[in-house]
Amino acid sequence: MRHLIDFGDMTREEWDELYRRCSDILDRPEAYLDACKGKVSASLFYEPSTRTNFSFQTAMLRLGGSVFGFADPKSSSVAKGETLKDTIKMVSGYADVIVMRTPWEGAAKAASLYSDVPVVNAGDGGHMHPTQTMADLTTITRLRGGVDGLSVGLCGDLKNGRTVHSFIKAMEKFRDVKFFLISPRELAVPEYMRAFMRERGMWFTEVTGLEPVIPQLDVLYMTRIQKERFIDPLEYERNKGIYILTRRKLERAKDKLLVMHPLPRVDEISVDVDDDPRAVYFKQARFGMFARMALLADLANQPRREPEPVEIGRGRVCRNPRCITATEGYLPPLVKRIGEADCCAFCDAPLG
């Protein structure tokens, strides 16, 4: 693996190897104190994301590496009057690995075309956030011994959540996972996610209530429901209590249940759940740091390599207004096949 743009780019074998390294770091952190000695990570956060930024930074620092970059483009003059390509060319001259977060979909992919060093996607708009998925899988694997065969409840806003969709997609690499999709009808998973699961023979059921299914779950993945997502505010008021996890609702859950959450939480998990040993959402954040250590220990040590020249774009191909090609006109018009459709190779939006 040269770049990590999308979790789906990894094979099951690559993931297993990454997890083995992660697990070894958890068991013997002292063996990795100099794993990235002399290596420097560029942390390019074109939009603030403190949690993800901290996690990547501490991952690099705990490997004996170091970090530079910006946490917010407002406090930076990069991006002003300069193309993404030129910024990446410059930064990849200084760094051994680039970690980037952007509001533009496909930006990490675009960066990877010009970078002399590996690029990690730390979130590109609503598109991909592969290291969140790595954090989730590491948590489950470490605490339950594996992912295969588990019953997983996904609860909250399943319509808009990038985290949830990435998680479901990642599950195609595992066997016999059962999904309990728990959400108000207005915020159910989109039809293309249902199609994804059906095509791969993944077991799933959709329900609107949390309490009835809790006893069956090995993992309960909570996400936030934003009031703004409801067309009818009254519907929100009627529903919100159903999806708040409390200590009482946990009474009939399995002893080994894992309660997860990508954080930050607002009020979808009651504070009285925090001291329950099944609440692992803070551990999950910590496991995310270790997963990123496993990733950076590999990528930051790869040799510099000038990428092959690419075609210079001459006009827009993708019509997604949030796609990186909308503003960076020199990008090549790359196309990829997803199922039956031609899609933009940057943002995955269908073309034409």
Next chain:
Amino acid sequence: MRHLIDFGDMTREEWDELYRRCSDILDRPEAYLDACKGKVSASLFYEPSTRTNFSFQTAMLRLGGSVFGFADPKSSSVAKGETLKDTIKMVSGYADVIVMRTPWEGAAKAASLYSDVPVVNAGDGGHMHPTQTMADLTTITRLRGGVDGLSVGLCGDLKNGRTVHSFIKAMEKFRDVKFFLISPRELAVPEYMRAFMRERGMWFTEVTGLEPVIPQLDVLYMTRIQKERFIDPLEYERNKGIYILTRRKLERAKDKLLVMHPLPRVDEISVDVDDDPRAVYFKQARFGMFARMALLADLANQPRREPEPVEIGRGRVCRNPRCITATEGYLPPLVKRIGEADCCAFCDAPLG
């Protein structure tokens, strides 16, 4: 010592041990180059304080450790829509020690209840700033061999200065210190500080003029007088010259006097004093870094430890509007006894 919230929490023995380590670092810095190797400090500055932030950062870096965090909450998305507890839970998963500065009184104490790693109070509103006191004591001890038996002048605004009050309180750990409290009447030490000194049999005298007492002093601790603190602006204009230290006023001072200042100064010490060997305020800032090294060399190397669960708060107890409990409602209603009174265990304000 697990956390450093208040200098008063330390015993004299603990301080002596800390100073011995500090002194050893000053003598043999090369022996501490890897004292915090592989350790990471979180630097959470909810309000900017460049000087304190730089001091803590360089302290950690000089021990071979590393630092992440934010210098100003505006450039951070932490604190938005997240409780202090959740931020600390997350950050303490990434860090080996947390250094925090906040405008809210008692915030470091609150953080210590939830953190898996030691917490250092780098200033919590007008409440405490224990490492400033450490810097002051290190300076005096290093340059004068000790604190016991010295005559100390405190000059300027003695009514509002957190630094001054902390310094006086710290002196109860030492013997035979004489205080010359030099201030305009409007800005004299508050009555509860006088009571503090009387109860402990500490010698002090209050004067309004600086020059007459200078010859008697071993230490002259200057602080800033802010015009805004005067009820009567004319009174300020009449007074300000008296409290400005000049080269001329130093003429009759002892040869071994230490002129100290917490910095930044505005004009309370004339520039022509800077080259006098008795002016040690810039050295004092540097000693502060070494004192923080001594502290972090201990705390950052302590094992992670999940704190005991605490009660969940159900309503406000403390009425201090600047207390951390005013905004973080889940905090437990902890009470401590100060003298005769029940006080808030976070901000020390009397209850009821």
Next chain:
Amino acid sequence: MRHLIDFGDMTREEWDELYRRCSDILDRPEAYLDACKGKVSASLFYEPSTRTNFSFQTAMLRLGGSVFGFADPKSSSVAKGETLKDTIKMVSGYADVIVMRTPWEGAAKAASLYSDVPVVNAGDGGHMHPTQTMADLTTITRLRGGVDGLSVGLCGDLKNGRTVHSFIKAMEKFRDVKFFLISPRELAVPEYMRAFMRERGMWFTEVTGLEPVIPQLDVLYMTRIQKERFIDPLEYERNKGIYILTRRKLERAKDKLLVMHPLPRVDEISVDVDDDPRAVYFKQARFGMFARMALLADLANQPRREPEPVEIGRGRVCRNPRCITATEGYLPPLVKRIGEADCCAFCDAPLG
């Protein structure tokens, strides 16, 4: 060399030694992994300059050193209510070397008077930016074996460019360099630069067209032409195409030409030039990092040394409104002789 304020302060021998070290770092970077172990660089950017800041930071990090500071004074409380002297006194107590960028001319020189550690000028207004010149010379020397005897085209705005003037001045240390000064008449080099070259017997010719001279060049140094610099906007529109470097214009250039640019570029070099092996502007940025490593490996390892006290200023001497003496009144009234004229020793502006 104690401080680097102006490239002109270095002798040819000092530069040759610096380049040798730089070259050695390029050949054997692993030998320098701990060259600055335990050393800390202060990065004081009173105005944002991401590129320069990143370059200095990564230089220090790759030497095993570490960095603290601010990237923008808005996110810092330094500079508020404190003199530059006091800031430098404080920071030089924490750091082993200070890298500073300011909008005020002569500020790095001023800092060097009070600092216990070496100061590097990372740009002081329109005045000096010596490490940019180091990056330029390193690029040429590394890729062409040396600077002596080369034909160098300087193209674009030669009137206002600090980079260009510094480059020309640096050339006095080398032999037989020929300058082709390519610019619109409105933006030709200032008369004092012509005088500089004539006095030193440097060969130069001024032309308005780029294409005719390209075949003769060993180095083509492109700079940006800002529309705002033209008195007549129509003149800009008529001219701009002439100074844009395209793949087609490069057809008749030498095979070993070096196309350079200080970055960021806007559109003065067409994107289709980037993949030409003669385009070395991104390499130039990377060489700049190595040049800064060579510099910091020396300066950050120098012993601390309290500077001699200087006179306290009592009134303004220099009339340059952008000079650091305009705001920092305590600075000594230092004068230096440039040619026939008495000049301000901070900003080099003629006095009287």
